[in-house]
Amino acid sequence: xxxxxxxxxxxxxxxxxxxxxxxxxxxxxxxxxxxxxxxxxxxxxxxxxxxxxxxxxxxxxxxxxxxxxxxxxxxxxxxxxxxxxxxxxxxxxxxxxxxxxxxxxxxxxxxxxxxxxxxxxxxxxxxxxxxxxxxxxxxxxxxxxxxxxxxxxxxxxxxxxxxxxxxxxxxxxxxxxxxxxxxxxxxxxxxxxxxxxxxxxxxxxxxxxxxxxxxxxxxxxxxxxxxxxxxxxxxxxxxxxxxxxxxxxxxxxxxxxxxxxxxxxxxxxxxxxxxxxxxxxxxxxx
Amino acid sequence: xxxxxxxxxxxxxxxxxxxxxxxxxxxxxxxxxxxxxxxxxxxxxxxxxxxxxxxxxxxxxxxxxxxxxxxxxxxxxxxxxxxxxxxxxxxxxxxxxxxxxxxxxxxxxxxxxxxxxxxxxxxxxxxxxxxxxxxxxxxxxxxxxxxxxxxxxxxxxxxxxxxxxxxxxxxxxxxxxxxxxxxxxxxxxxxxxxxxxxxxxxxxxxxxxxxxxxxxxxxxxxxxxxxxxxxxxxxxxxxxxxxxxxxxxxxxxxxxxxxxxxxxxxxxxxxxxxxxxxxxxxxxxxxxxxxxxxxxxxxxxxxxxxxxxxxxxxxxxxxxxxxxxxxxxxxxxxxxxxxxxxxxxxxxxxxxxxxxxxxxxxxxxxxxxxxxxxxxxxxxxxxxxxxxxxxxxxxxxxxxxxxxxxxxxxxxxxxxxxxxxxxxxxxxxxxxxxxxxxxxx
Numbered sequence: 226x227x228x229x230x231x232x233x234x235x236x237x238x239x240x241x242x243x244x245x246x247x248x249x250x251x252x253x254x255x256x257x258x259x260x261x262x263x264x265x266x267x268x269x270x271x272x273x274x275x276x277x278x279x280x281x282x283x284x285x286x287x288x289x290x291x292x293x294x295x296x297x298x299x300x301x302x303x304x305x306x307x308x309x310x311x312x313x314x315x316x317x318x319x320x321x322x323x324x325x326x327x328x329x330x331x332x333x334x335x336x337x338x339x340x341x342x343x344x345x346x347x348x349x350x351x352x353x354x355x356x357x358x359x360x361x362x363x364x365x366x367x368x369x370x371x372x373x374x375x376x377x378x379x380x381x382x383x384x385x386x387x388x389x390x391x392x393x394x395x396x397x398x399x400x401x402x403x404x405x406x407x408x409x410x411x412x413x414x415x416x417x418x419x420x421x422x423x424x425x426x427x428x429x430x431x432x433x434x435x436x437x438x439x440x441x442x443x444x445x446x447x448x449x450x451x452x453x454x455x456x457x458x459x460x461x462x463x464x465x466x467x468x469x470x471x472x473x474x475x476x477x478x479x480x481x482x483x484x485x486x487x488x489x490x491x492x493x494x495x496x497x498x499x500x501x502x503x504x505x506x507x508x509x510x511x
Numbered sequence: 512x513x514x515x516x517x518x519x520x521x522x523x524x525x526x527x528x529x530x531x532x533x534x535x536x537x538x539x540x541x542x543x544x545x546x547x548x549x550x551x552x553x554x555x556x557x558x559x560x561x562x563x564x565x566x567x568x569x570x571x572x573x574x575x576x577x578x579x580x581x582x583x584x585x586x587x588x589x590x591x592x593x594x595x596x597x598x599x600x601x602x603x604x605x606x607x608x609x610x611x612x613x614x615x616x617x618x619x620x621x622x623x624x625x626x627x628x629x630x631x632x633x634x635x636x637x638x639x640x641x642x643x644x645x646x647x648x649x650x651x652x653x654x655x656x657x658x659x660x661x662x663x664x665x666x667x668x669x670x671x672x673x674x675x676x677x678x679x680x681x682x683x684x685x686x687x688x689x690x691x692x693x694x695x696x697x698x699x700x701x702x703x704x705x706x707x708x709x710x711x712x713x714x715x716x717x718x719x720x721x722x723x724x725x726x727x728x729x730x731x732x733x734x735x736x737x738x739x740x741x742x743x744x745x746x747x748x749x750x751x752x753x754x755x756x757x758x759x760x761x762x763x764x765x766x767x768x769x770x771x772x773x774x775x776x777x778x779x780x781x782x783x784x785x786x787x788x789x790x791x792x793x794x795x796x797x798x799x800x801x802x803x804x805x806x807x808x809x810x811x812x813x814x815x816x817x818x819x820x821x822x823x824x825x826x827x828x829x830x831x832x833x834x835x836x837x838x839x840x841x842x843x844x845x846x847x848x849x850x851x852x853x854x855x856x857x858x859x860x861x862x863x864x865x866x867x868x869x870x871x872x873x874x875x876x877x878x879x880x881x882x883x884x885x886x887x888x889x890x891x892x893x894x895x896x897x898x899x900x901x902x903x904x905x906x907x908x909x910x911x912x913x914x915x916x917x918x919x920x921x922x923x924x925x926x927x928x929x930x931x932x933x934x935x936x937x938x939x940x941x942x943x944x945x946x947x948x949x950x951x952x
Contacts, residue, residue: 241565246546246558249539251586252514254559264559271572272565296560296572299621334628362826368685399824403686406675411684444759444824452675455752 227262234279240265241272260290271300276307285318292322298331302338312339320352324359333365337372346377350387361391362400371407380417384408396436402445406452420453429453434467441471441482451488461492468492512547512556515540516582517883523589523926524886524916541592544583549575552598552605554583574619575602577609577627581636584643589929594936599644603657606637614664630681631672634665635694638701639923643933646942647703654941666704669695669746676824677752689760689822689835692753696842697922699746705842706745754845760820760836761849765828765861766873817861818853830862830869830881833888834924841891841921847899851892858885858892890919890926 229235242265245253256264267283284301287294305315316339323332340346350373356366374384385408391401409429410419420426430453436446454461471485480486519540522528532540547554547561553575555561562573580602587594609616611625616637618627627633641660645652649662672680672695678687679695699705747753819828820836833854840846861873862885868877869885893916917926937943 241562243559244561246543246561247539249536249543250558251540251543252512252518254514254557268562272562274572295618295627296621299626300572303622330628362823364686364688364823368682371684397825399826400686402824403674403684407684410675448676448824455749456675 227258227265229262229266235266238266238269241268243268257290260287263287263290267297267300276304278308280304281308281310288322292326292329293331295331298335302335305339306342312343315339316343316348320355323352323356327356327360327363328365330365333369337369340373341376346373346379349373350379354387357391361395361398364400367400367404370404371411374408375411380408380412392436396440397443397445399445399448402449406449410456420457426453426457426459437471437482441485443482444484447482447484447488461488464488465492512544512554512576512579512582512586514879515544516586517879519586519589520925520929521879521883521886523929524890524919526915526917528589537590541587541590544587544590544592545596547579547583548596548598549573549605550598550601551575552601552603553577554580571622574621575605576619577606577616577633577640578618578636580606581639584640585923585925585929588643588932589925591932593939594643597644599940600655600657602640603644603652603655606640607658607660609633609637610660610665612664614661614666614668616665628681629668631669631679631691631694631698632681634669635698635701638665638698642701642923646937647701648943649702652942662702662704663744665698665702666744666746669698670744670748673748673753677749677756679753686823687756689757689820689832689839692757693835693839693842695746696753696839700842700922704743704745706747706750750843754840754843754848757836757839757843758845758848759824760822760832761818761854762821762826762828763815763818764821764826765817765819765857767827815853817857818850819857819861820854827872828857829871830858830888831871831884833858834884834891837888837891837895838919838921838924841895846891846895849895851896851899855889855892855896858889886916887919887924890916891921894918 227240229238229240240262243256243261263283263286267280267287270280270283281301281304284297284304287297288301291297304310305312316336319332319336319339323329323336326332340349350370353366353370353373356363360366374380385405388401388405388408391398392405395401409425413419413421418425420429430450433446433450433453437443437450450464451461453459454464468485468488471480471482472489473479474489519528522531528537543558544554547556547558549555555573556576556579560573584594584597587597605620608620609618609625611617611629613629615629616633617625617629618633620626637660645655645657649659651658669679671683672685672691674680674685674687676687678689679692680687681691696705819830820832821828822832822835837846837849837854840849858869862869862871862875862881864870864875864877866877868879868882870877871881875881917928919925920927920930923930
């Protein structure tokens with residue numbers, strides 16, 4: 226007997242047990258009794274599309290036991306909206322679940338629905354920052370951050386400062402580099418030019434070169450630099466002298482970055498110049 | 512359904528499925544999969560979602576699921592089923608309902624709304640289902656009389672998710688990710704919008720690399736032009752840059768400790784940056800910590816004995832990316848840019864677990880997902896090693912007792928043997944694909 230079977234509040238519901246699909250199921254999952262019991266009541270409610278506060282409790286219990294069940298999340302969202310529930314309370318609850326389950330995907334989709342409905346993003350940036358303390362490269366959280374910026378127009382509300390701070394903490398955080406690109410270039414559809422604008426481009430190139438000077442063997446800013454060149458249609462050849470600062474072909478032992486060497490290979494390869502010196506360096510590197 | 516696929520397909524790759532199961536058991540597995548089929552098309556993710564016993568309007572909470580449908584069809588092929596009981600017409604009709612106006616695919620349809628993220632995983636699964644049920648040919652399918660998905664919109668959607676560094680993401684401006692990159696490349700193969708041929712015409716990719724903005728005609732697929740008599744948009748604006756991005760996923764950062772060392776330390780020594788090899792000589796140091804670690808570095812050359820793949824730039828290697836990246840490179844006809852031995856050693860000596868299977872990181876307990884993708888990656892590496900005329904065991908410090916794995920189809924992620932059963936089934940259905948030139952779907 227599950228805990229709901231004896232509960233008078235649920236006496237009107239006939240549970241709908243799950244099945245693993247016949248006598249020879251593939252990949253049958255051994256759920257706990259409590260999970261099976263709770264699920265059988267939710268299934269009975271779902272079968273009649275019922276929304277009530279007690280259903281919210283059921284979904285909460287199930288999410289605690291299995292936060293990756295997308296149907297339960299979807300049902301919970303519909304239930305919250307149908308009951309006009311206080312969504313701020315829901316956000317508070319979500320904070321705990323998100324901090325406990327860093328890699329969960331469904332929770333961010335759910336949060337997205339709730340915050341969209343609330344039409345307000347107060348406290349959201351702060352919460353995102355809390356998530357980054359635990360994992361500064363969490364993919365779902367960065368995606369959510371982009372959504373917040375777009376949905377609530379936060380482009381010029383400290384977003385570059387925040388990203389710069391993230392890069393100051395870890396210059397190798399490619400998620401932060403990507404976010405930087407998004408903040409600079411993400412509004413072209415609205416007519417705000419990114420690196421295609423010469424002033425913006427000059428600023429970006431300097432920023433990236435400074436970052437490379439700090440840590441030359443860091444793929445992220447090198448990719449960023451190439452990205453600027455590609456996006457704004459300038460030839461990689463303009464970066465030749467800069468690349469040579471980090472991978473000198475004349476001074477053996479002065480190669481500080483394989484990515485500089487890589488860039489030089491692309492620049493010189495395009496010129497079809499016989500580059501025996503470069504090949505020599507590549508062999509040393511290998 | 513996901514677990515079923517990983518388990519059955521792993522046994523198949525190990526040639527252990529038929530010896531370890533009876534024909535009756537396999538027939539029962541097939542019945543189990545069909546019990547998850549939804550009458551209006553597609554498969555549900557698990558029998559535990561089944562609400563078909565309830566008559567009233569509950570079907571919305573028991574929807575067909577796009578990845579589950581791919582896993583179901585692929586598992587049926589592996590089990591040797593003839594797909595006779597698949598509701599082909601209904602599934603193709605349902606598949607179109609799973610595509611959004613922007614070209615992306617969702618996971619399920621609930622209350623008339625397409626749920627699930629926009630990411631390319633669903634586009635991959637959807638195009639694979641389409642491929643299994645009707646081949647690559649575009650337009651209305653003459654055998655099922657079903658309309659096609661909007662192929663152009665899907666290609667456009669995939670192109671928009673290319674990132675500034677040559678990788679692919681799930682949505683515009685999200686970070687490049689090897690899983691999404693693989694899914695996009697494989698989906699383009701399934702819909703025959705891959706920019707062939709890359710390697711036989713290097714100048715094409717080179718042109719694409721040089722020019723921005725890119726003209727569509729630069730990267731148009733010759734296959735499509737011949738077949739369709741017109742020019743079609745192909746995905747991947749810059750194939751060479753995508754190959755470069757995939758190849759750059761190789762990393763010697765293979766444990767969490769490796770990764771933590773780089774945090775808040777900007778010096779490029781092997782102690783703090785595991786992809787900085789001993790050729791890096793720093794003349795001056797931004798921090799005193801860097802100077803200390805520079806002085807303490809060993810004088811011997813750092814050997815790259817174990818090399819893994821990461822999923823994103825500057826992340827730690829992970830077993831599953833040996834598949835996502837390795838298969839991506841294979842599909843781009845570029846697997847030769849990676850030396851297979853250190854990657855095989857990474858899988859067999861670092862993430863393979865003593866109880867069997869593979870974990871995500873060295874020492875992690877094995878799980879079904881990483882175990883399957885670890886095997887799939889090894890199968891591709893075996894193929895690559897053979898192609899490079901290398902003994903698959905070359906370079907292994909401790910020769911490991913391992914079985915030869917069946918060759919993998921990098922696009923469908925099942926054995927080539929299982930995938931090839933499709934041709935007889937197509938013949939029966941009257942599907943004429945006729946130009947499966949890549950042999951890989």
